[in-house]
Amino acid sequence: GENVEQHPSTLSVQEGDSAVIKCTYSDSASNYFPWYKQELGKRPQLIIDIRSNVGEKKDQRIAVTLNKTAKHFSLHITETQPEDSAVYFCAAKPGGYQKVTFGTGTKLQVIP
Amino acid sequence: DAGVIQSPRHEVTEMGQEVTLRCKPISGHNSLFWYRQTMMRGLELLIYFNNNVPIDDSGMPEDRFSAKMPNASFSTLKIQPSEPRDSAVYFCASRSPGDNEKLFFGSGTQLSVL
Numbered sequence: 421g422e423n424v425e426q427h428p429s430t431l432s433v434q435e436g437d438s439a440v441i442k443c444t445y446s447d448s449a450s451n452y453f454p455w456y457k458q459e460l461g462k463r464p465q466l467i468i469d470i471r472s473n474v475g476e477k478k479d480q481r482i483a484v485t486l487n488k489t490a491k492h493f494s495l496h497i498t499e500t501q502p503e504d505s506a507v508y509f510c511a512a513k514p515g516g517y518q519k520v521t522f523g524t525g526t527k528l529q530v531i532p
Numbered sequence: 533d534a535g536v537i538q539s540p541r542h543e544v545t546e547m548g549q550e551v552t553l554r555c556k557p558i559s560g561h562n563s564l565f566w567y568r569q570t571m572m573r574g575l576e577l578l579i580y581f582n583n584n585v586p587i588d589d590s591g592m593p594e595d596r597f598s599a600k601m602p603n604a605s606f607s608t609l610k611i612q613p614s615e616p617r618d619s620a621v622y623f624c625a626s627r628s629p630g631d632n633e634k635l636f637f638g639s640g641t642q643l644s645v646l
Contacts, residue, residue, distance in 0.1 A: 452633050454633065454634070454635075456635075462639075463623065463637040463638060463639055463640060464575070464623070464635075464637050465637070466634050466635065469633065469634070509574070509575060513633060519565075519577050519580060519588055520565075520577070520633075520635065521577070522574060522575040522577075523574070524573075524574040525574050525575075
């Protein structure tokens with residue numbers, strides 16, 4: 421089955437700096453890569469996703485890049501703000517009625 | 533739509549007791565997922581249903597865990613008998629049919645087994 425590894429497990433950045441979280445996956449059949457944000461005590465919520473036919477996707481201050489050859493994808497947050505502090509999960513999914521496999525999460529702390 | 537609704541929000545029980553967690557997916561969604569979240573293991577998929585049929589239950593830890601989806605608007609996850617190591621946050625999520633892969637999570641049930 422799919423195995424998703426995520427690094428780092430914790431990340432502290434100064435407000436205004438950029439944050440990068442990296443993930444690797446094992447199943448070459450995976451073609452959908454979402455990122456979820458979970459604030460303390462809250463539910464995970466989708467913030468951005470990318471499909472395998474695209475190399476990069478941006479949405480305001482967040483962007484995701486995908487390298488299918490190397491089987492890795494990354495989340496980039498620019499101009500970080502205190503409200504970006506949360507746990508971020510990457511995930512991978514093959515097509516069809518397959519399950520989403522999550523990484524172990526990255527706790528991001530943005531220091532004001 | 534009120535989103536995915538889970539109950540109870542918190543459950544405290546004693547070891548050996550039966551625990552039933554409930555989930556109402558978003559109307560029109562045809563896939564439902566049960567996840568368990570712990571500090572050690574992160575988000576683990578326990579089981580998921582498509583059109584009320586269990587598709588993959590390989591994540592169910594052992595026979596003490598069972599899940600049902602009797603209709604499109606309701607699912608239960610039951611633990612019998614419960615053990616302290618079952619303490620975790622249990623999330624239910626649903627997904628709409630078609631190409632939209634987005635998961636919508638409920639607020640979760642914080643389970644504590646003493």
